[in-house]
Amino acid sequence: MRKDESPKMALLQVDRLTKHFGGLTAAHDVSFHVDSREIVSLIGPNGAGKTTIFNLISGVYRPNSGDIRLGGESIAGLRPYDICRKGVGRTFQIMQPFPKMTVLENVVTSALFGRTPKVSMKTAEGEAAELCRLVGLGDKLKAYPKSLTVPDQKRTEIARALAVRPKLLLLDEVMSGLTPTETDEAIRLVLKLREAGSTILLIEHVMKVVMGISDRVIVLHHGEKISEGPPSRVVDDPKVIEAYLGKLVNEEGGTAC
Amino acid sequence: MGSSIRWKTTLPLGILSAFLLLFPKIVGSYFLHLAVSAILAMILASSWDILARTGQVSVGQAGLFGIGAYASALLYRKFSMPPVLGMLAGALIATAVSIFLGYLTLRLRGIYFSITTIAFAEALTVIWLMTPDITGGAMGVSTPPLFGGDREKAYYLILAALAAAVAVVRLIEKSRLNFAFTAIRENEEVANVLGINSTKYKVLAFMISAFFTGFAGGFYSHYNTYIIPYEVFNLGISIACLVIPIFGGLYTIAGPIIGTVLIKTIEEYLRVTFSYGHQIAYGLILVLVVLFMPEGLLGLWRGKILPLFRPHGTR
Numbered sequence: 091m092r093k094d095e096s097p098k099m100a101l102l103q104v105d106r107l108t109k110h111f112g113g114l115t116a117a118h119d120v121s122f123h124v125d126s127r128e129i130v131s132l133i134g135p136n137g138a139g140k141t142t143i144f145n146l147i148s149g150v151y152r153p154n155s156g157d158i159r160l161g162g163e164s165i166a167g168l169r170p171y172d173i174c175r176k177g178v179g180r181t182f183q184i185m186q187p188f189p190k191m192t193v194l195e196n197v198v199t200s201a202l203f204g205r206t207p208k209v210s211m212k213t214a215e216g217e218a219a220e221l222c223r224l225v226g227l228g229d230k231l232k233a234y235p236k237s238l239t240v241p242d243q244k245r246t247e248i249a250r251a252l253a254v255r256p257k258l259l260l261l262d263e264v265m266s267g268l269t270p271t272e273t274d275e276a277i278r279l280v281l282k283l284r285e286a287g288s289t290i291l292l293i294e295h296v297m298k299v300v301m302g303i304s305d306r307v308i309v310l311h312h313g314e315k316i317s318e319g320p321p322s323r324v325v326d327d328p329k330v331i332e333a334y335l336g337k338l339v340n341e342e343g344g345t346a347c
Numbered sequence: 348m349g350s351s352i353r354w355k356t357t358l359p360l361g362i363l364s365a366f367l368l369l370f371p372k373i374v375g376s377y378f379l380h381l382a383v384s385a386i387l388a389m390i391l392a393s394s395w396d397i398l399a400r401t402g403q404v405s406v407g408q409a410g411l412f413g414i415g416a417y418a419s420a421l422l423y424r425k426f427s428m429p430p431v432l433g434m435l436a437g438a439l440i441a442t443a444v445s446i447f448l449g450y451l452t453l454r455l456r457g458i459y460f461s462i463t464t465i466a467f468a469e470a471l472t473v474i475w476l477m478t479p480d481i482t483g484g485a486m487g488v489s490t491p492p493l494f495g496g497d498r499e500k501a502y503y504l505i506l507a508a509l510a511a512a513v514a515v516v517r518l519i520e521k522s523r524l525n526f527a528f529t530a531i532r533e534n535e536e537v538a539n540v541l542g543i544n545s546t547k548y549k550v551l552a553f554m555i556s557a558f559f560t561g562f563a564g565g566f567y568s569h570y571n572t573y574i575i576p577y578e579v580f581n582l583g584i585s586i587a588c589l590v591i592p593i594f595g596g597l598y599t600i601a602g603p604i605i606g607t608v609l610i611k612t613i614e615e616y617l618r619v620t621f622s623y624g625h626q627i628a629y630g631l632i633l634v635l636v637v638l639f640m641p642e643g644l645l646g647l648w649r650g651k652i653l654p655l656f657r658p659h660g661t662r
Contacts, residue, residue: 148540149539149540150536150539150540169539169544170536170539170540171539171540171541171542171543171544171545174539174540174541174542175542180540182537182540186534186537188529188530188533188534188537189533190529190533191526191529191530191533195526195529198526199526199527199529199530199538199541199543200541200542202523202526202527203523203526203527203530203541203542203543204541204542205542211522211523214523250541254541254542
């Protein structure tokens with residue numbers, strides 16, 4: 091198995107990250123890295139600790155031990171807003187657009203506050219509108235989130251995360267709950283983002299997506315990393331099959347939720 | 348925003364300003380006094396609403412009001428500071444207190460902040476009673492009438508303060524602060540992840556709120572010529588600060604103003620119809636509003652009344 095230290099400096103380097111909640115260890119000694127312009131998927135059964143890792147990287151939780159470095163600089167334990175301004179954008183598993191703001195206002199908010207140096211209202215509005223078009227919400231700028239379909243709400247979340255101009259984009263299950271056509275659109279969007287220079291770490295349950303777009307896959311189980319590598323190799327890993335994919339096969343290859 | 352809409356707001360605003368400026372020339376002393384106390388309430392309500400925009404419910408505005416009142420009264424008594432300067436000093440001292448209190452308590456979310464603010468105002472009463480040498484204790488502090496008792500001047504002063512408060516709220520609404528405040532109110536955790544330092548903005552909102560509340564307190568002490576702890580730190584003031592905007596419509600400029608006009612009218616009517624009637628006004632209104640019009644008068648107007656005058660099928 092390959093070592094975590096890559097020859098060049100990784101954009102994101104997670105070292106022996108551990109987080110306890112009381113007696114429960116949600117993440118145990120997890121190490122991995124994401125290189126610049128890479129798409130890496132974080133997979134694992136429910137409760138494996140995927141979202142915990144996201145929360146640790148984005149500063150929602152503070153790690154009990156271990157380190158997180160973004161472009162070589164440690165961000166472990168910083169406040170979420172500082173981490174965001176250092177270049178980490180994220181979406182939430184349970185979509186949380188601000189309900190009383192329009193789509194555009196939602197995106198403007200993160201353009202205004204998530205970036206360093208700060209930008210003017212006018213710039214923020216212009217960029218937000220452009221991002222909305224990029225994700226396919228160009229005709230829904232004035233709509234309120236509750237009037238949007240699920241995929242459009244997810245698009246809003248993605249646009250909002252992109253508006254901070256992230257060096258690293260964390261996408262938490264942006265494809266779950268989408269129809270196959272919508273999923274294809276979402277995949278195209280993610281690939282488009284990478285082409286535009288984004289580095290993406292995503293949590294995903296939809297195996298079609300994981301296999302299709304990931305450069306590498308990291309598999310978590312009970313808070314520990316059990317496997318890592320290119321998608322094709324990870325699926326053959328007996329440990330992974332036992333922990334995760336085994337169940338999928340029994341369910342006739344559907345998407346586990 | 349089209350120019351027709353702009354006209355629709357500037358014209359009534361112009362008429363309203365003219366009316367407010369000429370008001371002392373057309374009414375007698377009693378109505379002028381009512382107007383002064385109504386404008387004072389409008390400032391308090393608007394100030395409370397500024398903080399409420401960040402999702403924080405202060406139930407201790409009386410603490411800031413009392414600090415402003417006492418600061419300017421005591422500064423006058425001990426250093427003969429001119430009243431208007433004293434009011435500004437009171438505003439600044441209340442702001443300073445809000446920074447301290449804010450950094451201590453605004454990390455707390457929701458109900459915990461509210462409870463702390465009640466305790467803050469109540470504690471001040473006790474502190475004041477325990478330190479009569481400095482604060483005057485239960486005997487209170489008296490000052491000579493403001494502007495030698497010239498109510499008209501007092502009216503213009505408090506009207507100017509209201510104009511300043513409204514202008515500040517308007518500036519907030521037009522600036523990036525509006526995005527920060529709304530985001531924090533709607534989902535603080537998400538706001539944080541999007542780069543908003545929520546504690547910082549909540550404290551800022553609290554400071555602005557405290558400034559105008561403190562100024563209003565300073566004005567009150569000089570206008571009223573006499574203050575006692577039980578009155579200026581009274582929970583009733585804190586309650587009025589929140590009932591008025593809830594009644595009128597939250598997170599709006601007009602809400603606290605319309606709310607005040609109606610509440611003061613109801614209060615005054617109840618006062619003259621039966622004794623102590625005005626004291627039930629706030630409780631009664633709060634219950635009715637929460638039950639039947641959660642978005643306040645403005646919400647009722649926009650949601651229920653305005654659509655009646657529009658052709659079917661249009662929005």
